[in-house]
Amino acid sequence: LKDSWRGLAISCGMNPNYGRIDPYWMAASAIDEAIRNNVAVGGRRIALLDNFTWGNPEKPDRLGSLVRACDACYRFAKAFKTPFISGKDSLYNESPAGPVTPTLLITAIGIVPDIRIAVSMDVKAPGSSIYIVGKTYRELGGSEYYRLMGFCGKRVPKVRPAQARKTFRALTRAIDLGLVSACHDLSEGGLAVAAAEMAFSGGYGITLDLRRVPAENLSRNDFLLFSESNSRFLVEVPSGCEHNFEALMSNVYHAKIGEVAKAPRLCVYGLNGEVVVDAPLSDLLKAWKSFLGGGRGGD
Secondary structure, eight states, rough: OOOOOEEEEEEEEHHHHHHOOOHHHHHHHHHHHHHHHHHHHHHHEEEEEEEOOSSSSSSSHHHHHHHHHHHHHHHHHHHTTOEEEEEEOOOOETTTTTTTTEEEEEEEEESSGGGGOOOSSSSOOTTTTTEEESOBSOOTTOOOOHHHTTTOOSSSOOOOHHHHHHHHHHHHHHTTTOOOOOOEEOOOOOHHHHHHHHHHHHHHHHEEEEEGBBSOOOHHHHHHHOOSSSEEEEEEEEEOHHHHHHHTTTTOOOOEEEEESSOOOOOOTTSSSEEEEEEHHHHHEEEEEEEETSSOOOO
């Protein structure tokens, strides 16, 4: 708009690996991911678009999974008050080897009231506090971690709409009050990947303590690091703003789990208090970029 700093945030959510296990929660998770990516930068008043890629709906199992995904779209769009305003469907995607994996891409469009204060994911200053917002569950079915370990799993992340709505509202309020320096949603790869991306994007290290992470039925470091539970964020809060941030988060799961460090390393303390990850950001960035070259050995 002319003479306005108002802008749009466009975000996406998709995880076909969940569709191999449960198309209903795959669809719900895609909606949650698209919304929380939008919320993470300051978006609100969000609308959605869908893009289905499916097999032959004339076959009962394909049609059944499609109906389940549509049911999830209806339920969670209403729960989050995020209407579907458009979309596109691609059906009959089959070959002699079988159908494509049921896949749903959700795109979210939100309004950012002032783009000058939009939040990015790169950490900004050593000494800042790192908070996790949201609760972690033992939900690793279809996760990137399981895929790398050669497993599929059966317990995909669920969406808990009442809890998620409170989390999204509280984080939006914190962003509006200037209490958030950086924010990243937790999705593929979970806490470990989000922390690494925030660290090497900003050029500063991060130290984390897994003993402080709000979690349910989790007693393994790797599960805490790589669970892909929905509705979670990793947040950098400026030094001195912790009390105000925690006051805003009083009705949602949250915890200070670390801080930004000057040394360019990701250091993680495990459940027994010992260091379980200590890696230079240069190595993490190289590993992250390697897949863009089509293999582990690329530059």
